[in-house]
Amino acid sequence: MEQLVEQILEPHFNFWIYVILMMIGLWAVIAKNNLIKKLIGLSIFQTAIILFYVSLGVKEDATIPIKKPTPIEYSEKAYGGEAEAKGDYAAADKAPADKKTDGKTGDSKKKKKAYEKINPDKIANPLPHVLMLTAIVVGVATLGVALAITQMIFKEFGTVEEDEVLKVIKGGGQDD
Amino acid sequence: MLSKVFATIAVVITGGLLLYGVYDFPSFGDPNSPPNAGVEGGADSVSQYFITQTYNDSKVPNIVTAVLADYRGYDTMFETVVVFAAGIAIFCIMRSLGNANDPAKEKDEMHSFTHGDHNRIIIGTTCRIVVPIVQIFALYVIAHGHYSPGGGFQGGVLLGASFILLALSSDLNAALKRLSEKNYFALAAIGVLIYAGFGLVAQFLGANFLEYGVLQPLLFTDGPEMARSHSMLGVEIGVAFTVMAIMFSIYANLSTRGTLKNGL
Amino acid sequence: MIISIISAIFIISGLFFFAGAAIGILRFPDFYTRTHAAGKGDTLSSLLVITGFAIYQLKGFESFAADWPILLVIFKLLSVSIFIIFTSPTSTHALMDAGWEEHNEPKIMEGRPNHLGEDSDQF
Amino acid sequence: MIFTFDFVILIFMVVAAIIALNVKDLLSASMIFGIYGFLICLLWAEMGAVDVAFTEAAVGAGVSAVLFIATVFNTKRKSSD
Numbered sequence: 001m002e003q004l005v006e007q008i009l010e011p012h013f014n015f016w017i018y019v020i021l022m023m024i025g026l027w028a029v030i031a032k033n034n035l036i037k038k039l040i041g042l043s044i045f046q047t048a049i050i051l052f053y054v055s056l057g058v059k060e061d062a063t064i065p066i067k068k069p070t071p072i073e074y075s076e077k078a079y080g081g082e083a084e085a086k087g088d089y090a091a092a093d094k095a096p097a098d099k100k101t102d103g104k105t106g107d108s109k110k111k112k113k114a115y116e117k118i119n120p121d122k123i124a125n126p127l128p129h130v131l132m133l134t135a136i137v138v139g140v141a142t143l144g145v146a147l148a149i150t151q152m153i154f155k156e157f158g159t160v161e162e163d164e165v166l167k168v169i170k171g172g173g174q175d176d
Numbered sequence: 177m178l179s180k181v182f183a184t185i186a187v188v189i190t191g192g193l194l195l196y197g198v199y200d201f202p203s204f205g206d207p208n209s210p211p212n213a214g215v216e217g218g219a220d221s222v223s224q225y226f227i228t229q230t231y232n233d234s235k236v237p238n239i240v241t242a243v244l245a246d247y248r249g250y251d252t253m254f255e256t257v258v259v260f261a262a263g264i265a266i267f268c269i270m271r272s273l274g275n276a277n278d279p280a281k282e283k284d285e286m287h288s289f290t291h292g293d294h295n296r297i298i299i300g301t302t303c304r305i306v307v308p309i310v311q312i313f314a315l316y317v318i319a320h321g322h323y324s325p326g327g328g329f330q331g332g333v334l335l336g337a338s339f340i341l342l343a344l345s346s347d348l349n350a351a352l353k354r355l356s357e358k359n360y361f362a363l364a365a366i367g368v369l370i371y372a373g374f375g376l377v378a379q380f381l382g383a384n385f386l387e388y389g390v391l392q393p394l395l396f397t398d399g400p401e402m403a404r405s406h407s408m409l410g411v412e413i414g415v416a417f418t419v420m421a422i423m424f425s426i427y428a429n430l431s432t433r434g435t436l437k438n439g440l
Numbered sequence: 441m442i443i444s445i446i447s448a449i450f451i452i453s454g455l456f457f458f459a460g461a462a463i464g465i466l467r468f469p470d471f472y473t474r475t476h477a478a479g480k481g482d483t484l485s486s487l488l489v490i491t492g493f494a495i496y497q498l499k500g501f502e503s504f505a506a507d508w509p510i511l512l513v514i515f516k517l518l519s520v521s522i523f524i525i526f527t528s529p530t531s532t533h534a535l536m537d538a539g540w541e542e543h544n545e546p547k548i549m550e551g552r553p554n555h556l557g558e559d560s561d562q563f
Numbered sequence: 564m565i566f567t568f569d570f571v572i573l574i575f576m577v578v579a580a581i582i583a584l585n586v587k588d589l590l591s592a593s594m595i596f597g598i599y600g601f602l603i604c605l606l607w608a609e610m611g612a613v614d615v616a617f618t619e620a621a622v623g624a625g626v627s628a629v630l631f632i633a634t635v636f637n638t639k640r641k642s643s644d
Contacts, residue, residue: 010566011203016195017573021580023191028584030183034642036589036634040596043627044580047603054612057223059212060205064613065227066324068237115231120224121207124611126239127223128211130248133240133615134255137329137419140622140630141262144426147634148269151433154638155273161643240614299537302530309523317617325613333621340629423626431633 014055021048035150035160039143046139050132057125065126069115234404236322244327245408245415249386252411253371256418260368263422267361270434296346303345310338318416322405328412332419339424348428352436357428360421367417374407374414443499450492457485470547471539479532483524490521568609576602589635589642597628 021044028041150160157165202209214221226243236242244252311334318331343351355363375386383390388407389400397403428436461481468474494517501507548554579602583595600623607616 011206012198012201013566014204014569014573015198015201017577019191019194019198020577022194023187024577024580024584026190027183027187030186031180032584033644034589036631036638037584037592037642037644040583040592040631043596044583044599047599047623050615051603051606054607054610054615055204056209056211057612058205058610059207062207062611064325064611065239066237066613067227067231067239068323069231118228120227121212123227123239125212125223126226126243129240129612129615130243132612133244133329133618134252136615136618136622137333138255138258138262140627141259141422141426143627144430144630145262145265145269147430147630148266148273150634151430151637152269152273155433160638238614298533299530302526305526306523325617327614330614330617330621333618333626337621337625340626344629427626427629427633430630431637433637 015052018048018052018055021045021051033162035153035162036147038162039146039150042146043139043143046135050135050139053128053132057128059121059124062122062124065124065129067118067123069118072114072116233401234408235401236405236408238322238324238327240325241321241327241408241412245411246386246388246404249375249411252415253368253375253386256368256371256415259422260364260418263361263364263425266426266429270429273434299345303341307338307342310341311335314338314416318412319409321412322408328415329419331412332416333423335416335420336423336427339420340427343427343431348432348436351424352428355421355424357425357436360425364418364421364425367414367419367421370414370417371411374411443495447492447496450488450495454485454488454492457481457488461485471544472536472546475532475535475539479529479535483528486524486528487521490517490524493517494521565609569606572602572606572609576606587642587644589640590632592642593628593631593635596631597624600624600628 025041025043025045025048029038029045032038032041153165154160157168159165207213212221212223214224226239226247230236230239230242234242234246236246314331314334317326317334318328321327321331339351339355342354374388374391377394378387378390379385381390381394388404390403391407392400392403395403395406397406458481461477464477464481465474468477494514497510497513497517501510504511576599579595579599583592583599586592586595600619604616604619604624607613607619
């Protein structure tokens, strides 16, 4: 039982639920009769996809993507070959950048600072967050457009039920 | 009924295929999955570059803000334009709706939810206290977005929500008095122009569009990193203007059928 | 240690009132008493839980010069609780008001005196 | 991420989505959709996406529910399904 949870349920449970939410949303978009219910279904569909994207960036035991590296004292060790060999991007990339701007701006103070190495596995992946953050705000703006069109349909046909709207359209619109 | 059967079949097929496909996914929370660590599991994936290099490049601890406003600035600019375009679209749709209505019929159909003022005192007073707090918090969110969760989109939505709260608590006119229709569309356009302006100024100074590092002499900063940080703040303010104005305009138009009179 | 115990007392009493609010929502007879339970219970228990969190923050506090960010966190938490004091009863009031305007009838025991009809045109 | 927390929130989300789609009263459906937004916000805060959670708390639970309610009041409140 414990093995079932750890091996099968835990790695994929989230993705199953996203697929189920997507199915609920899609079913509502196709089968529901009321236009506002359709829009709620569309929003659920959208959130399922956004959830899927964000959960791709989740890492086990990772913190939120806000990290100010603590400066460590400048030393040859952190700057020289050893840092590069270890893959210490923070220190290794610092060196050419400083060389370039050297002399133009008074960098003498900054040059003494090197930052501790950040372990990328301990910070959640920020890229899906960025993409989905804008998608949410754009989503509510487009939802507003959809709701405006719904109100326009209500003004034209006097109803937001799909079958009644279709009846009026097929009947040539003599109801008015 | 037929549509329900058809929908069930379509949804079951789609969902079944996706559920089957889920088995090939990397497990949830795996730090070595392709989105997190690159295709070959190496250390050169884009997100790892962002995590390790953001503070060196722009002195911004919040990686999400830095990626949003700097590395992917072009994307965000056109997201802002999409929000602006959606606001214009709603304005066009609802206005044609509102002007076509004759007022007599309008009054019959409208639900009236303001039964006099006697029971609005408590809500009105609380909202008068709460709205400034919300607005100050929104400004904090915009300005402090480099160091804590927040930024232009969140702060803009909060500012817009404060005006919506004002409109809900008393009347739409009370909110429109503070932020009239002319002003909010001007603000929305100004927001997009601020964003594009940062890009264009960078272009005039000889760099690429939205490459903030060259704005250093204009912003009187210590180095190109701080110039990028300050430019991000400017860009976020532009985003906040647009999002605030458009959120309020969507509410104002949707709640009154485009007439901008007497609201919910 | 003593700070942990005090904050635990606050949080557990907050959870107790949350449980009371939940039981009230489930078991009270009509709309008004249910909203009453939800509003009262939520306000008090959120306050207690947030105060417990604020007290727990004091755990590592030694000197003002080194540990002032802790005070900032406490200030933020207390601001949240003050915001809840203002908004939660108001939202409950707005809910009750909307219920009254929707002609939601309160359930009154038979034989009990009530003055609902006197200054209202709805009942 | 804590699996039990995930589990509870995801189950609640599915329940909230189904109820929001099956309630006949559209005002209730809008409110339950707001609850759905809050649950998603919790889930994102738990996944470490604080910025997204913040946006969702403001947008999904606040503004979009208000927009739905505005439309419901300007059209019909009863739904056929």
